[in-house]
Amino acid sequence: METALLPLLPTAPVTGHQPGTIDGVRPERQFARMTPLATLSQKLLNGTVTSRELVDRALDAITAADGEGPRAILQYDAKRAIAAAEAVDALKKAGYAPSPLAGIPLSVKDLFDIAGEVTTAGSVLLKNAPAAEKDAPAIARLRRAGLILIGRTNMTEFAYSGVGLNSHYGTPKNPYDRNTGRIPGGSSSGAAVSVTDGMAAAAIGTDTGGSIRIPSALCGLTGFKPTARRIPTDGVYPLCESLDSIGPLAPTVSCCAAIDGILSGNTSRAVPELPVSGLRLAVPQAYVLDDLDQDVAKAFEAALSRLSDAGAQINEIPFECLADIPRINANGGIYAEAWAVHENQFGASRDQYDPRVAARLERVSGISATEYIKLLQARAALIAEADDITAPFDAAILPTTPSSAPPIAALEADEEVYVSINMRMLRNTFCFNFLDRCALTIPMHQPDMAPRGLMVVGETMGDTRLLSAGLAIEKTIRRA
Helix, strand or coil, rough: CCCCCCCCCCCCCCCCCCCCCEEEEEEHHHHHCCCCHHHHHHHHHCCCCCHHHHHHHHHHHHHHCCCCCCHEEECCHHHHHHHHHHHHHHHHCCCCCCCCCCCEEEEEEECCCCEEECCCCCCCCCCCCCCCCCCCCHHHHHHHHCCCEEEEEEECCCHHHCCCCCCCCCCCCCCCCCEEEECCCCCCHHHHHHHHHHHEEEEEECCCCCEEEHHHHCCCEEECCCCHHHHHCCECCCCCCCCCCCEECCCCCHHHHHHHHHHCCCCCCCCCCCCCCCCCEEEEEECCCCCCCCHHHHHHHHHHHHHHHCCEEEEEEEHHHHHHHHHHHHHHHHHHHHHHHHHHHHHHHHHCCHHHHHHHHHCCCCCCCCHHHHHHHHHHHHHHHHHHHHHCCCCEEEECCCCCCHHHHHHHHHHHHHHHHHHHHHHHHHHHHHHHCCEEEEEEECCCCCCCEEEEECCCCCCHHHHHHHHHHHHHCCCC
């Protein structure tokens, strides 16, 4: 197996391709015309496109001279991706394909072990670490399904932020208002931009406090955070093992469902769409609706109106225990688990960390074992209370983030602004990691408006039902 990785960008274009426009459309406009995976699968099946052609287009986007490739993709191996694509094309020509998604290019967040590659977790600290000896289970499942791993995506260092800044490798710009340069959301920043800009048809990320849903919402994608225990996190660099989960960032709910089926090993189980009429949807009134930006509030109201008009039952519920989460998790207590990961290397290597990440680690370094154990006990009680509150409903719905994406420069210039916006972006999403739930974010903005997402939250291990409800909600709120 060829294991040598190309540098961030190759010194010359990939043979047969000229970086620049893709099908006549500049990379920053690709997000307006992303293709659902089912459509790509059908095109591959009927021969109107080959896997090699899809990979070539992805590589064109990665190498576009004025694109976001250098900031979105940390490593890629063009020769290996092309060889994998040609192998899938040969299998299809012979009448066999490992799965309906075989041959589709997929990007992978730089937290996952891939055999022969170094997992750097968006950090310079790990760039000389030994290469992984084997694939993480999630990666192995994707390979067996025939997806093409197109490259490793940039991220907030060690996944410890919700805004997506990376001081080592740069921050990929949100596809919306690229002239201003807005945050992509984090920590799966490069994952989102790789999809919006056509570098991959979908991406695999992780979500500990919102790291799939935030960049998906801010960049106009659909993102799915499954119940954490459903997908093994072995071979994935940890942030907070109690909360870490693996999921997709993709164009649609059906795309997310298809990838989740592979990741969870449930490829034989179809996800039926529930009728929107009669869906029982809870709208929490405590905490998560506080201090919404006006544009987010208006988009949320419009989504609620469309769902109600289509026959969904919209129920406002207090859900007051959500406001208990900041108290229970005072000082970021559960992230003592992150300090446990970094403690042995932190002292001697602090100057190699992103200063913002280092500061967050230092803040949780003093949490005692007593505090941590009491937190876990309080969390378990809160989960039981929340389960009782939402049991009568098909899902809870709320804005994914309280605001749209602010400019990168504002966060880089002022530490207080950075801290404030980071906590604000994480506020709504973190609640449901803490409650051990599954959750979707679905775009709820109008075309040419700043992207913003509707979060749809299911029950613990209720992932299939959530995806079924998500299909109906998506169709309702995204109709023309």
